[in-house]
Amino acid sequence: MVVLIFVAVALVIGAAVDAAPNLKTRQSITTLSSSQISAYTPYSWYASAGYCAASTTQTWTCGSNCEANSGFQPVASGGDGDSTQYWFVGYDPSLDTVIVSHQGTDPSEILPLISDADIKKTTLDSTLFPGISSSIEVHSGFADAQAKAATDVLAAVETTLSTYNTTTVTTVGHSLGAAISLLDLVYLPLHLPSGLTYQMFGYGLPRVGNQAFADYIDANLPITHINNEEDPIPILPGMFLGFVHPSGEVHIEDSGSWDACPGQDNSSKLCIVGDVPEIWDGDESDHDGPYGPVEMGC
Numbered sequence: 001m002v003v004l005i006f007v008a009v010a011l012v013i014g015a016a017v018d019a020a021p022n023l024k025t026r027q028s029i030t031t032l033s034s035s036q037i038s039a040y041t042p043y044s045w046y047a048s049a050g051y052c053a054a055s056t057t058q059t060w061t062c063g064s065n066c067e068a069n070s071g072f073q074p075v076a077s078g079g080d081g082d083s084t085q086y087w088f089v090g091y092d093p094s095l096d097t098v099i100v101s102h103q104g105t106d107p108s109e110i111l112p113l114i115s116d117a118d119i120k121k122t123t124l125d126s127t128l129f130p131g132i133s134s135s136i137e138v139h140s141g142f143a144d145a146q147a148k149a150a151t152d153v154l155a156a157v158e159t160t161l162s163t164y165n166t167t168t169v170t171t172v173g174h175s176l177g178a179a180i181s182l183l184d185l186v187y188l189p190l191h192l193p194s195g196l197t198y199q200m201f202g203y204g205l206p207r208v209g210n211q212a213f214a215d216y217i218d219a220n221l222p223i224t225h226i227n228n229e230e231d232p233i234p235i236l237p238g239m240f241l242g243f244v245h246p247s248g249e250v251h252i253e254d255s256g257s258w259d260a261c262p263g264q265d266n267s268s269k270l271c272i273v274g275d276v277p278e279i280w281d282g283d284e285s286d287h288d289g290p291y292g293p294v295e296m297g298c
């Protein structure tokens, strides 16, 4: 009996000691290698191409943003660049994924949306987001922007999946476009067959929803949100208003190195929350990049 208890205790201690170093590795801030950084480049160009007029992404003749991913097979484009952000959907053969991209906006247009002290949060629409918990709340302006193109984007993704027989869906976007693409990432799996893989690459992403929203993303959907130097957009809307970023932050330092920041809203100075504590510490000109070789815009 005594021996058994001793063995059991030893096993528990052994497990605890084993777990500790793993936890530490997982949670430390890591600097990305140059090959890890360049793996983001095609997605950065797709996010930038989101700014191009639908007529030019439909034919994939949008200039340097399109030429950077010359193998892309466009399927559908939409939006008017005014009341509805431009968007496009298609297939990348070398990445073997559906790409969904939404247009962003410049700091002067997005700042009023996200720095207002009485920003409205809303639950997700139960027709677009069937079964989603009512504890999840998001910025109502972002929800409205996503709803405008949602069903057209879904139809285009379904066409792309069947035409190109792929099983991966990738959403991308910069600024407001990143917020819409994050909501698309939640929306699409609720309507598509199971067994698909999802990922999202966002650039200069503002905070989109509350703690329950960030936790839902962390539990279900892998995302990477890259922010550049002292860009103030990713620190808005403020945490004091109940907005929380999901995990997956990559922060581009002034030195040019890219650091992966573990957790939600990591307060280290190597991550955006520590680097830009207040909006007046920010520099709006950092919002568009560059993210590697890509300065966002068309």
Ligand SMILES: *[C@@H]1O[C@H](CO)[C@@H](O)[C@H](O)[C@H]1NC(C)=O
Binding pocket: 165, 167
């Ligand atoms: C589609 O891809 C799957 C593997 O992912 C394969 O088994 C199937 O044969 C493919 N279908 C067509 C029509 O190419």
Ligand SMILES: *[C@@H]1O[C@H](CO)[C@@H](O)[C@H](O)[C@H]1NC(C)=O
Binding pocket: 027, 028, 029, 261, 262, 263, 264, 265, 266, 267, 268
């Ligand atoms: C922030 O990163 C550090 C590693 O430097 C880690 O120990 C800490 O847990 C992270 N914070 C959060 C909120 O995850």
